[in-house]
Amino acid sequence: MSYSEAAALSALKDISDPISGRDIVSAGLLGDLSFKAGVLRAILLIDPARAKDYGPVREAMEAALKTLPGIDRASVLMTAHKSAPAVTKPRPNASGEAPKRSGNPHQARRPEGYQGDAHVKKTIAISSAKGGVGKSTVSVNLAVALARMGKSVGLLDADIHGPSAPIVLGLKGARATTVRVQDRPLIKPLEAYGIKAMSIGFLTKDDGPIIWRGPMVQGAMSKMLWDCDWGELDVLLIDMPPGTGDAQLGLAQDIKPDGAVIVSTPQDLALADARKGVMMFEKVDIPIVGVVENMSIFTCPDCGATHNIFGGGGAEAEAKTMKVPFLGAAPLAMSIRESGDSGVPVAATDDAAADYFKVMAEKLLANLA
Numbered sequence: 001m002s003y004s005e006a007a008a009l010s011a012l013k014d015i016s017d018p019i020s021g022r023d024i025v026s027a028g029l030l031g032d033l034s035f036k037a038g039v040l041r042a043i044l045l046i047d048p049a050r051a052k053d054y055g056p057v058r059e060a061m062e063a064a065l066k067t068l069p070g071i072d073r074a075s076v077l078m079t080a081h082k083s084a085p086a087v088t089k090p091r092p093n094a095s096g097e098a099p100k101r102s103g104n105p106h107q108a109r110r111p112e113g114y115q116g117d118a119h120v121k122k123t124i125a126i127s128s129a130k131g132g133v134g135k136s137t138v139s140v141n142l143a144v145a146l147a148r149m150g151k152s153v154g155l156l157d158a159d160i161h162g163p164s165a166p167i168v169l170g171l172k173g174a175r176a177t178t179v180r181v182q183d184r185p186l187i188k189p190l191e192a193y194g195i196k197a198m199s200i201g202f203l204t205k206d207d208g209p210i211i212w213r214g215p216m217v218q219g220a221m222s223k224m225l226w227d228c229d230w231g232e233l234d235v236l237l238i239d240m241p242p243g244t245g246d247a248q249l250g251l252a253q254d255i256k257p258d259g260a261v262i263v264s265t266p267q268d269l270a271l272a273d274a275r276k277g278v279m280m281f282e283k284v285d286i287p288i289v290g291v292v293e294n295m296s297i298f299t300c301p302d303c304g305a306t307h308n309i310f311g312g313g314g315a316e317a318e319a320k321t322m323k324v325p326f327l328g329a330a331p332l333a334m335s336i337r338e339s340g341d342s343g344v345p346v347a348a349t350d351d352a353a354a355d356y357f358k359v360m361a362e363k364l365l366a367n368l369a
C-alpha cells in the first residue's frame with residue numbers, strides 16, 4: 001500500500017502543541033513532510049528555548065506516523081522556528097576591530113539531534129545587500145585562499161533559490177551522499193580545491209528553479225548546516241542569499257554566525273545598500289568581521305592603464321565610517337570571471353588576482369583570532 005500525505009496530516013492533527021493547545025498542524029509546527037523509500041521524514045518547527053517540552057511531541061509524531069500504511073520508518077527532526085529575540089547592538093571598538101566571540105555559537109542553539117557542526121570553530125556569513133556583486137565569487141575564493149594557508153575550511157552555499165557553489169567549484173552535477181556518524185545519518189559534503197562544500201545544488205536532482213516555502217527553506221538550511229558531516233573545521237563560510245529582507249534576517253538569526261563579511265561594489269548605490277547589510281547584522285548582534293570591495297580597479301590587459309569603472313576605494317571609506325574592519329579589494333578582472341564560470345576559482349591558480357584574496361583571508365583570520 002502506498003504512502004498518503006493526507007493520512008499523515010490527519011494522524012498528526014491528533015497531536016497537540018503543549019504551548020498553544022492547538023493541534024500541531026494548525027499551530028504551524030509542521031515544517032516539511034517528505035517520503036522516500038519507505039521512510040517518512042517530518043520537520044517539527046519549535047522555539048529552541050522550549051525544546052524540552054517538544055521531546056514527547058516528537059515521539060508521539062514518530063509513533064503516529066510509523067503505524068501508517070506504506071511507512072517502514074518515521075523520523076522527526078526538531079528545528080528552530082522562532083529565533084532568539086534581537087538583542088543589543090555589537091560594540092565595535094574605536095579602531096574598528098570586531099568584538100570577539102568564543103566557542104561554537106550553535107552549542108546552545110543547535111536543535112536536538114543535529115550535530116554536524118559540533119566541531120566547527122568559527123562560522124562566518126558572507127553577505128551582500130545587492131545581488132550580482134560577486135558575493136559567491138568572494139566566498140569561494142576566500143575559502144580556497146584560507147585552505148591554501150593550511151586551514152580546514154567549509155563552504156555552505158545558503159542560496160537555496162540560486163545555488164552557485166556547484167558551478168564555481170567545478171562540481172556541477174555532483175550529488176552528495178549520506179554517511180553514518182555515531183549512528184546518525186549525516187550528509188557528506190563534497191570536496192574541491194581543499195575545501196568541503198555543501199549546497200542545495202548537491203541535494204536536488206535537476207537544475208530547475210527551486211520554489212520552496214519558508215519552513216522548507218529553513219529545514220533545508222538546518223540540514224545542510226547541522227546535519228552535514230563537516231568534521232573538524234577551522235572556518236565555515238556561509239554564502240548567504242543576497243538582500244537584507246526578512247528572509248535574510250531570519251536566516252542570520254537562525255544560523256547565528258560568529259561574524260559577517262559584507263561584499264560590495266564601489267558604486268554609491270551599492271555602498272548605501274552595504275550599510276543596510278551592516279545594520280541588519282547589528283540588529284541581531286552579529287559582529288561585522290570585514291567589508292570587501294569587489295570589482296574594484298580594472299587594469300587594461302592591452303595597455304596596462306588602470307580605470308575605476310565603478311569607482312574605487314568607496315567600500316574602505318565606508319567601512320571606516322561605520323567603524324568595521326576592511327578586508328581588502330578584489331579587482332574587476334577577466335581572470336576572476338572566467339575562472340569562476342569555468343569552475344576553477346582564481347585563488348586556486350597562480351593568477352595575480354589570487355593574491356588579493358590571500359590578503360583578505362589573512363586579515364579575516366586576524367580578525368577572528
Ligand SMILES: Nc1ncnc2c1ncn2[C@@H]1O[C@H](COP(=O)(O)OP(=O)(O)OP(=O)(O)O)[C@@H](O)[C@H]1O
Pocket residue numbers: 128130131132133134135136137138159162164241242294295296330331332333334336337338340341
Ligand atoms: N572581481 C570580479 N571581476 C570580474 N568578474 C567578477 C568579479 N566578481 C564576480 N564576477 C562575476 O560576476 C558574476 C556574478 O558574480 P557572483 O555570482 O559571485 O555574484 P553574487 O553576488 O554571488 O550573485 P547572486 O546575487 O546571484 O548570489 C559572475 O559571472 C562572476 O564570475
